[in-house]
Amino acid sequence: MPKAELCYFPGSPYARMARVLIAEWSLPITPVEWSFPPLDDLFRLNPLGQVPALVEGDKALFPTFLILERLWDVAGRPDDGYRPEDERQILLTTLQAGDAMVAAFYQDWCGLRPVATNHIGYDLGARHLRRFAETLDWLEDHASAGRLRPGVTLPGVAAACLLLWSEARGGPDWGGRERLWSLVRSLEDRPSFQATVPQVWSPG
Template sequence: MYRVIGTVKSRAFRVLWMLEELGQPYELVEAFPRSDEATKFNPLGKIPALVDGDEVLTDSVAIMTYLADKHGGLTAPAGTPERARQDAVTLWLIDELDALLWTNSKHAFVLPENLRVPDISATLHKEFARNAETFAGMLDQSGAFIMGDQITLPDLLAVHCFGWAFGAGFPPLPDGVKAYSKRLRARPAFRAAADH
């Protein structure tokens, strides 16, 4: 059984959702960033961490990729052009959505007050809205999910980012992205992960 170190209201949620989609048993060990519990598994104090036997893995996307590859689900096979395209979308999401959300969080409450630049928020919101429109265009061309007719890792990542954006007061999503996000959030695996 896997152990996930983190909280539901963090990037650990992505890992929980992935495990639910893959039908893998796990235990959530609640730990907040920089807590003693988190630091036991990651010297940087960051969450999530995944414990798989004697192995401890960190970074939500690295963990998701590992789980998808290990269990052969929610991913194109490694070493294929489809996987390269999937990885390109995953990295785009990290650069163009996740990074903006994390920068906003840092300047809202993570950094010491003397290092925060609150005025950066307006720029981040505008950039996020532009990138959400780009995502909407990608979705229009792809099908039911961002990579086509099958749910994959980038879908979980995108929907988590959109939920984070909503909670952080970012601009409303384009209608198509809203409907996509709502549909994926209704999946039993999402609901099960959220119920922790």
């Protein structure tokens, strides 16, 4: 493959997913740290202004879902890492639920509160957090049925990075989900996770 770099912020749970897989599979991809808040250069690389972005030669790949599948491809498509026919929905739903959680956090951190009449009938932040919680219950069911497998898999790494990020940022308690808890804790102790722990941060 051409020279490849992964652009990341140290605190991004999405970039952490890719960094973990690069380490686990010993991929010839160099993680490159970008400054935060993002500069305009990031929008020229990725119109979403987000990390991760995977740069191979003169091409940039994003969003996270496509990057994770690309890393699996570069690794030789190991069956124990991803089974697209069974796990693509689990992976994509996990990533979308993570987006909802992050949106709720950033809404709070930015000090955003209702300033006009609520025309949709629900609190947006609370709705985002419910989407995340409902997805965790759904993942617990999948883990109990053996559809969310233990070990280094794309869906498992994604879930673990999001939940560990939530813990580090003072997010909602996600305990009580025995299978999901076991999966995350087993991954947390791996060298790839220990080497990518996000920096400590709290609002204010």
